[in-house]
Amino acid sequence: MLNMSKAPSTDGSDSHDAGRQEVELVRRQYLESEQRFRALLESLPKVAVQGYDRDRRVIYWNESSTRLYGYTAKEALGQLLEDLIIPDVMRDGVILAHGAWIKQGIEIPAGELELKHKTGERVPVFSQH
Known part of the structure; x- marks a missing residue:
């Protein structure tokens, strides 16, 4: 018991x-x-920044992200990042890597990727977390 x-x-x-x-x-x-x-x-103007919570739900989406990926902030906020810009072939790996980052502190390596535009087209990016 604490008495103050x-x-x-x-x-x-x-x-x-x-x-x-x-x-x-x-x-x-x-x-x-x-x-x-x-x-x-x-x-x-040329740096797309997305913020997401520990469940990978988008909590921040700047105007450059809209230009690069085609989703407005209103469309992106609250959505799972993998439902928006992660190609299906990368989905499971991204979820596992994110979980290891959150639970074990294993950093997601920076690198060149091909992510996904709203239209389904590939978008070449350099990604860093």
């Missing part, structure tokens, strides 16, 4: 309020940093 009590401050201020204010400041700084990072990713 608030220690009185020596300057008469409420340390709980100060802690809350500090947490809010850190949260705002984080959000501002994330906005700057997203703006940077969007400003790269």
Whole structure:
């Protein structure tokens, strides 16, 4: 069992309020940093960037990804990456490699690949995770 009590401050201020204010400041700084990072990713006209969660569902899709693969961000968000741009012959290998990366920390090697456009055409890319 853990028992906690608030220690009185020596300057008469409420340390709980100060802690809350500090947490809010850190949260705002984080959000501002994330906005700057997203703006940077969007400003790269020839670099397609996709973000996906541990289940391989797309959580980020920049405008260059739309130009390269044909899917809008609205179409891609929430979809499995392998359902969008991974050719069928690579699907099982990609899922296994991603699982090893998440569970064991085994990095997915960077390299040249042929992925898939919305139309089904092959798209040559250099992929790095």
